[in-house]
Amino acid sequence: MRKIAVGTALITLTLTAAPAPAAAHPPVGGGGPAALSPLARQLARQPLPAGDGWAAAGPGTTGGAAASPDQVHVVTSRAELVAALGSDNPKIVYVKGTIDGFEGADGRLLDCTDLADPGYSLDAYLAAYDPAVWGRAAPSGPVEEARLRSVSNQTRHTQVEVGSNTTVIGLRGARLAGLTLMIDRVSNVIVRNITFDDARDCFPAWSPTDGETGNWNSQFDQISVRRSENVWIDHNTFTDGDNPDRAQPSYFGRPYQVHDGSLDITHTASLVTVSWNRFDGRDKVMLIGSSNTVGPDVDRLKVTLHHNLFDRSSQRLPRVRFGQVDVYNNAYRLGGESFEYAIGVGVQSAVYAENNHFTLDAGIGAADLLYNWDGTAITTRGNWAKPAGGAARPVDLVAAYNVVHDPDLSPDAGWTPALRHGPVLPAPLVPLVVGPLAGADRLPL
Ligand code: CA
Ligand code: CA
16 A cells, blocks of 8 residues: 555544455456456446436446346456457456557567558658758658558557446456557446556657647547546546656657546546546546537536545646536645646636645645636635645635636636535545545455
């Protein structure tokens, strides 16, 4: 367990309230569903509790709770995962061990050169689009076209489509590496107890007009939710593993970014609950709404985030456009050179941020926690911040922001969340509970 800055008595109390410890339920030994523990069977059929956030709206979210016995799968390879997730039948898919999106048909791991189009190499790309030669126009021509074909190759390999009426749940230690779960044009999906590790893009794009001096951008989120409803993402860990951004080189004076979002919810998706997840040392975490166009996203993008731990992640915690987004009882540990902001207030967004707790490193103040991406308002109530070397105390996020920034944000986002399950904790308790209990391998599978 990670060291957290609280008394051991409190940790003991918190863990007493936790689900049964892992030691009581050793990993299953066999390969098939017959070897699953009673608790693993029970958790896989657990629906989202009534009233637990936006994913409880409408028909609610049951995932694969109604799966027949022949629709319960234990998968250990990429090919098995792809086959098991594809249908719309009610189904339960247990992930066992590590499955890597780069697994080839023979189980051998492919590398980026295996997926590259013959016309693409990074050296050729750098030579063609160096701003000193190419200027500040978007890349075009044969090398860019070859990069796009390479991206398509990778998409076919590392992006895995999830059908409707699915619960995908990790057995202890389950890990999806180098892989994107694509939840697109479906409904009723549950994802629990999985570590998502390093969904890297082999073929980042140079975007010369992104920012003052251009930027490298990637695709391949760890989970993408698009054009879908009733999705519950619970007790997962999101990490870059042994491939952190700081290990990447710089090209054209900008960091070569091979990672995109942890959990992006875009393209009219709605009714999503994101609970008890751990976002560990990532850059772009959660984009809710990807376009400023006032169109089909209006009245969509309704998401609840509760009891998540944002641990040393840099931005988009979350960043919101259009949606009514409830952000309560989340724990933030913010710091490091790459920190940008926590909650992004975008076009027509309506974030309600209540009883969250922010632990801040030196150099980060309460005024740095919001960022205005052309929004107008956010409701903030009962949040606390603990500055470096100081005691935790209540913080008015909007007032702190408005002192330093213009234009001011209004403190009323115009709605009050109704869909919450269980008591809302006072902010000072949030890090004590969320710290040890959020993330994969906390549920007793
Ligand atoms: Ca994305
Ligand atoms: Ca101001």
